[in-house]
Amino acid sequence: MTATDATPPIRLLLCDDHAVVRAGLLALLSSTAGIEVVGEAGSGEEALAMAARVRPDVVLMDLQLGDGMDGVEATRRLAFGAGAAAEDPAPRVLVLTMFDTDADIARAIEAGATGYLLKAERPEELFAAIRNAAAGRTALSAPVADRLMAQLRTPRPALSERERDILQQLARGLGNREIARALFISEATVKTHLGRIYGKLGVDTRAGAVAVATERRLLG
Structure with a gap:
């Protein structure tokens, strides 16, 4: 050759x-x-x-x-x-x-x-x-x-309306206390919802949740 x-x-x-x-x-x-x-x-x-x-x-x-x-x-x-x-x-x-x-x-x-x-x-x-x-x-x-x-075998469940609301606030850079005040819920409830959001999106940080939500167009 x-x-x-x-x-x-x-x-x-x-x-x-x-x-x-x-x-x-x-x-x-x-x-x-x-x-x-x-x-x-x-x-x-x-x-x-x-x-x-x-x-x-x-x-x-x-x-x-x-x-x-x-x-x-x-x-x-x-x-x-x-x-x-x-x-x-x-x-x-x-x-x-x-x-x-x-x-x-x-x-x-x-x-x-x-x-x-x-x-x-x-x-x-x-x-x-x-x-x-x-x-x-x-x-x-x-x-x-x-x-x-x-x-693929176990698709993640969709976010609830409340979880989407919290995710929107998260994307604005608000902390748990600020999110609680904005949505008229307790800080403990915010933490509970955040845990569920992390699990559904497969992340373990606030930044990761916002990044994945942005990629999947969940913030629109």
Whole structure:
């Protein structure tokens, strides 16, 4: 086989806000046949700008990127072609993260991620996931796939009208006492409803509840 007949390598862009992590991934992937790291980014904004320049096939994206744009928003913009020339296909985005909560997984998939991989995976699993993502195939860590299947088997119940009211107040940044005053209920009742809201949305923080509610358009 001649050089011109060879399949070109997968062009990969790394996005992680930790320089040590990027260095480790670069060292690991640089010696992998069929994969070429064409750039590194330490923020979502940098990933968008670099992707527009180097035109990667796959972006390996962390979810937590410090200050500024997070990995979910960067994934959405990359997956839907923001910042790329109209004639260029959008890169596939493969999430590589330590976080495997239902809310994180749902937000990333809804944002257009082709796959969701955990950083605890073996290198061979990472290589296979990159190749699958480049080919347009879904790539999921086994624990992530299990969680998605569990969600499909047991869909979460809808929010009640009162829970939606509390969620609206939560999105405004109100604390429990302020929510109680606004809705003319006790603070203990607010806490009870919040617990139910967290359970239904698969989150464990106020910010997580607002993020998932925003993604699912529950605040309109």
